[in-house]
Amino acid sequence: MPKAPTVDDVARVAGVSRQTVSNVVNSPAIVREATRERVERAIAELGYRPHAAARQLRTRRSSTIGVHLDPYAGGISGVVLDRFVHALTERATDRGMRLLVFAARTPGQEIERMADLLDGGEVDAVVITGTFHGDPRTGWLSARGVPFVAFGRPWGVDDVADPAHLWVDVDGAAGTRAATTHALQTAGRDVAFLGWPEGSGTGDDRERGWREAMADAGATGIRISAENNVGAARAAVGDALSAAPAVSAIVAASDALAIGAQLAAGAVGYADLPVYGFDNTPAAEALGISSVEQLPERVAAGVLELLMGPTGNVVAPREAAAGTAHVLVEPQLIVRGHSGAG
Template identity: 50%
Template structure:
């Protein structure tokens, strides 16, 4: 039988001819789209789509000295409830990176020092172009190391406790937990609740302190309770179902509650096991557990977080405001607002 000829794959020249531009312009659209005018970029992107052109990844890496790969740490599973949030974020950032022609390289690390060692190995081998960091903490040594190394990175989480909140070298995306918890608390107050407890984490948690502040401000403005009464309703606990259940049970026995607002769905699950039918519980993260058990929860916009993180890392700009933006040097930071899913 005669052999069937293999169809010729479209080339950069084919794309350039179809779009009416030069080969260099096509190369710019593929490798540095920000330098191409939007109308020209649109013509080239349409020609690429119409012809089904796919750049040769290996040749592109050799030409640009870029790996088209982003490193993301695969966090250890410490809590199957709240850990679902990072799983959803990882899926979102992987899908959106793929649409931009980038891959995600997952790596593991047992500690910040171990992760910094991973940074060095991945950068020395030119395995990644940059990093998306999660689980930021007070005085995070990872960001200091990356800034000193001149590496590209963006964090999902603000630089708690550091001086570089407005440093253009530290690009970050975060969700405004203060607004989310404050909004949920105000809604409960508007519905007539007054004794609303907050079940949160110990004081060394930056995100936890931010969420607690939202509850405290809303309660101070609308509950009519004294500062001392608010102190009694403010619990600082480890992220544990059983610990939360025991602490909330103590509040119920000591004077009753109208509602409980929590810093996580783990804590909310614990609270929900001991409150009566007349006490509303609000968690944070809107995990499958919250949906299955039917308690309300503050939902983080993880698709928006992933999109903003990639924009900041790959484009060097936020691409406009959405859901509320935090100002910062060169607009390199994004603070997105969550919403409460009421059940």
């Protein structure tokens, strides 16, 4: 096995001192930009990875990022967050960082757990998921001056031009817009949307993509509402199809809703009705349902870029300035089965 590159190797390739390499890794802000970039290129070229334990002794940092793990609730769509945490762990390891996963059942409990971890010096930064209107976690972290990034936007008046904090999110409207456009082109103009009850930031964003695509095409369609489970979706779609059988396709806000829609369509004699989900879970793939792939691996990369920059340790909390405070990942429509796949 080849010998792992050392600080001395990086210093030699970059033409700098060993201390300069250490500064770039541990305190990049104090190094001149041109020098820092030269060292970063050498780090990337050699594949150098700082030793986390040694760095902790030198810097009094834990080299650890805390991330909350949602309670297991069964269902279909939780696999997306599982993939995100897995990808975040892999990419943090590549950057010489570790992940500490913790559990909490409510936002209040999550704040208490974060306080314990931060007070004990167990984590340097935090990643939160599942943001929502009036989220108390983001205000608490900002007030305390903790470096953090959210998987989920602030859901403010203008999250892009006037962001409340650093965030990475999937462009839900772009995903449902792509699904609706495909349905309009291949199935007809009566495309329905199956979403969650109004008031969910994520759900409303996904509905917006459907509305925009329908408006652009000069088309109209019904809006069906159901809680995010297969049974509720099946009942709601069954009722809707009985009252409005002219529906040509259904775009759903999640794969759980899409599976319920497909079951309902089959039960009332519309087995060939195209249905589009969101999350691209193994369940949707197994059933041949077209779905929007969120690309959580890209979300994980974006989180670490905002949290750490191109290299080094966690950066100090910084102002969430417009244009540099967010990464919006465009999802990919995966077309299958009777939704038009070849």
